[in-house]
Amino acid sequence: MLNLSYRLSRGTTEIILGGGALASIGKLEDSLVVYPHSLRQMVESGLNGNFESLEINDGEDSKSLDTVMKILDRLMEGRFKRSSSLVSVGGGTVSDVAGLAASLYLRGIPYTSVPTTLLSMVDASLGGKTGVNFRGVKNVLGTFYCASRIVVDTPLIGKMPHNLVEDGIGEIAKYAAIMDSDLYSFLMENTLDGVLKDQTKTEYLISKCIRDKMELVSQDEFDQGGKRIVLNFGHTFGHAIEAASNFSIGHGHAVLGGMLLEVDLAVKMGLATEEVQEGVQELIRHLGFSVREKDYLAGDRAQLSEYIASDKKSTRHTIKLPIPQSIGIPKVCEVEFSSISGYLERK
Numbered sequence: 106m107l108n109l110s111y112r113l114s115r116g117t118t119e120i121i122l123g124g125g126a127l128a129s130i131g132k133l134e135d136s137l138v139v140y141p142h143s144l145r146q147m148v149e150s151g152l153n154g155n156f157e158s159l160e161i162n163d164g165e166d167s168k169s170l171d172t173v174m175k176i177l178d179r180l181m182e183g184r185f186k187r188s189s190s191l192v193s194v195g196g197g198t199v200s201d202v203a204g205l206a207a208s209l210y211l212r213g214i215p216y217t218s219v220p221t222t223l224l225s226m227v228d229a230s231l232g233g234k235t236g237v238n239f240r241g242v243k244n245v246l247g248t249f250y251c252a253s254r255i256v257v258d259t260p261l262i263g264k265m266p267h268n269l270v271e272d273g274i275g276e277i278a279k280y281a282a283i284m285d286s287d288l289y290s291f292l293m294e295n296t297l298d299g300v301l302k303d304q305t306k307t308e309y310l311i312s313k314c315i316r317d318k319m320e321l322v323s324q325d326e327f328d329q330g331g332k333r334i335v336l337n338f339g340h341t342f343g344h345a346i347e348a349a350s351n352f353s354i355g356h357g358h359a360v361l362g363g364m365l366l367e368v369d370l371a372v373k374m375g376l377a378t379e380e381v382q383e384g385v386q387e388l389i390r391h392l393g394f395s396v397r398e399k400d401y402l403a404g405d406r407a408q409l410s411e412y413i414a415s416d417k418k419s420t421r422h423t424i425k426l427p428i429p430q431s432i433g434i435p436k437v438c439e440v441e442f443s444s445i446s447g448y449l450e451r452k
C-alpha cells in the first residue's frame with residue numbers, strides 16, 4: 106500500500122492507495138458516511154464502526170443545493186460537532202457535493218473521500234474543488250476544500266463497469282500528454298487491459314496520475330492563474346462537447362476529443378508542431394479510441410463556440426489553452442475566440 110502526503114493551506118491531505126486501502130480507514134466513530142444507493146453493499150461490507158449513514162442520489166442531476174441541504178440537515182439533526190467527520194463513498198458527483206457540505210458545516214469539518222470510479226480516483230477526489238450545478242451552469246457554486254484523507258482502493262477498478270473505466274481514460278491520457286512523458290511511455294509500452302489486470306501496474310498508473318495532479322495543486326491550490334491551468338488540457342473543447350451533446354458523450358471521450366481538437370487548432374495556428382500532434386494521436390489510438398476529430402464533434406459548431414466562450418477560464422475575447430510543447434512538457438497559449446469559431450466552422 107502506498108501513502109502520499111501533501112501539505113496544503115488547511116493542513117495535510119493524506120492519500121492511501123492500494124489493495125485493502127478501504128480497511129485502513131479503521132473503525133469510524135462520530136462520522137456521517139454519505140454514499141449513493143448503488144454502493145450500499147460496499148459501505149456495509151467495507152466500513153467498520155459505529156457511524157451514521159445517508160444514502161443520496163448520484164449522477165449529474167444530484168449535484169444540486171438540494172443534495173447539499175440533505176447532508177447539512179442530517180449533520181444538524183445528528184448534532185455532529187467540529188471534531189466529527191464526513192466520509193463520502195462514490196464517484197465525482199458524490200465527492201463534489203459531500204465536499205461542499207463538509208466545507209460549509211460549522212465552517213468546515215474533517216472530510217474523508219473514498220473515490221469509487223476511475224475518474225474520481227485520478228481526478229475528481231483530488232485537489233479540493235467542490236461544487237454543484239446551479240441554474241443550468243455546471244459547478245458554478247463551490248468551495249476549495251481538500252479532503253484530509255483520500256482512500257483509493259485500486260482493486261475496485263477491476264470490478265467497475267467498462268463505461269466507468271472509459272470515463273477516466275481522458276484524464277489519464279491528459280496527464281501523460283501534457284506533463285508526464287514517463288506515464289506516456291508506460292501507456293505506450295502496455296495495453297490498457299494488461300495494466301488493469303495487473304495490480305502492481307494499476308497502482309503505478311493511478312499513483313502517477315495522483316502525483317501529477319497533486320504536484321500542480323500544491324503549487325496553485327486556489328487555481329489563481331498559475332500551474333493548475335495545465336490540468337485544463339482537452340477540457341475547454343471537452344466541456345463544450347459534453348454540453349453540446351447534452352452529456353450523451355461521456356467525460357472521458359469528450360476530453361480525448363478536446364485534446365485532439367485543441368492540438369489540431371494549435372498546429373493550424375503555428376502554436377504546436379505536427380510531431381506533438383502525432384504523439385497525442387498515437388496515444389489515443391493506442392488506448393483504443395478514434396483519432397478523427399469529427400467523431401467527437403456533436404451539435405452545431407456555433408453552439409460549441411458559444412460554450413467555449415462562456416468557459417470560466419475565458420476573458421472577453423480570448424481563452425488560455427494549455428498545449429504540449431513536446432510530449433510531457435506543457436505551454437500555455439492565449440487564443441482569440443474568433444480563431445476558435447473560425448476553426449470550428451471549417452471542421
Ligand SMILES: NC(=O)c1ccc[n+]([C@@H]2O[C@H](COP(=O)([O-])OP(=O)(O)OC[C@H]3O[C@@H](n4cnc5c(N)ncnc54)[C@H](O)[C@@H]3O)[C@@H](O)[C@H]2O)c1
Nearest residue numbers: 141143163164196197198199221222224225228229234265
Ligand atoms: N472536483 C473536481 O476536481 C472534479 C474533477 C473532475 C470531475 N469532477 C466531477 O465529477 C463528476 C463525474 O464523476 P464520475 O465520473 O465519478 O461519475 P458519477 O459520480 O456520476 O458516477 C457515475 C455512476 O457510477 C456509479 N458508480 C460509482 N462507483 C461505482 C463502482 N465502483 N461500481 C459501479 N458503479 C459505480 C454511480 O452510482 C453512478 O451511477 C462530474 O460531475 C464532474 O464535474 C469533479
